[in-house]
């Protein structure tokens with residue numbers, strides 16, 4: 001598959017039992033592993049916060065730098081990942097986007113990667129904001145719906161509707177395996 005699979009925040013703290021647990025987030029791991037095999041480029045993001053991060057006014061403390069919870073889930077086939085971008089490192093900057101305050105856009109442009117496929121968590125937060133920023137930056141963006149999980153199911157549905165409205169393709173993983 002041409003383009004890049006962007007694996008958003010598949011970290012311990014977002015899994016069941018974690019500090020900011022998302023129900024069923026662990027269920028998408030095998031599918032993400034399968035999808036990674038299909039792509040020429042696999043890029044991952046990690047939510048990565050200092051202890052005094054501004055987002056802890058909104059959320060329970062999560063993804064603390066150098067903690068157990070910040071690690072990528074061990075079941076994820078990390079050897080397939082070509083590059084990892086950390087986000088949320090500035091204590092004063094609250095952003096859910098993988099493109100905000102990172103070199104991700106430059107990295108993709110340098111490699112002439114235009115088509116992005118998003119998977120991971122959370123559909124209604126980091127996946128949502130990352131995908132919308134990708135569209136604004138001129139990338140094509142596909143949400144692989146069944147390889148994402150929302151924090152809130154209603155919020156997830158709203159986010160998907162808005163992503164579609166703004167020009168994202170909403171696909172199921174089946175469409176990638178069949179193509």
Ligand code: VGL
Nearest residue numbers: 009047059121122125126
């Ligand atoms: C996220 C809330 C806070 C996410 C990160 O990855 O969607 N959500 N930090």
Ligand code: ZN
Nearest residue numbers: 047055063088
């Ligand atoms: Zn966070």
